[in-house]
Amino acid sequence: MITDNFKNKMLKAVRNSIYCFSFKVNDELKERYPHSTEIEGKSIKVSLLLNSSDVGKITDIKLLDIDRQVLFETNAVYYKKNETGVYISFSISDIMEVSY
Secondary structure (H helix, E strand, C coil): CHHHHHHHHHHHHHHHHHEEEEEEEEEEEEEECCEEEECCCCEEEEEEECCCCEEEEEEEEEEEEECEEEEEECCCCCEEECCCCCEEEEEECCCCCCCC
8 A cells, every 4th residue: 555655755756856837829839937836735736827928829738847858738728818827737636556
């Protein structure tokens, strides 16, 4: 059985390996550091803050690690008007044991 201690260590390892978000605004590639990274209990949440310069079609959102490898990605498409502060967050809610 995976212990809570192990789950917590895995979440901290993920948090420590996060580098930045990569995303496209109207097909223009942008990179931005996470606005926040939080570990709460058995989950980790990483948030991207879209600011007033991110106007239009937002696609291809990825969370990259320090080796620039993809940790999380979404195929979702967002349409953002000229607004301040819109958050997009990724979350891992649990690590589960799998038996074969």
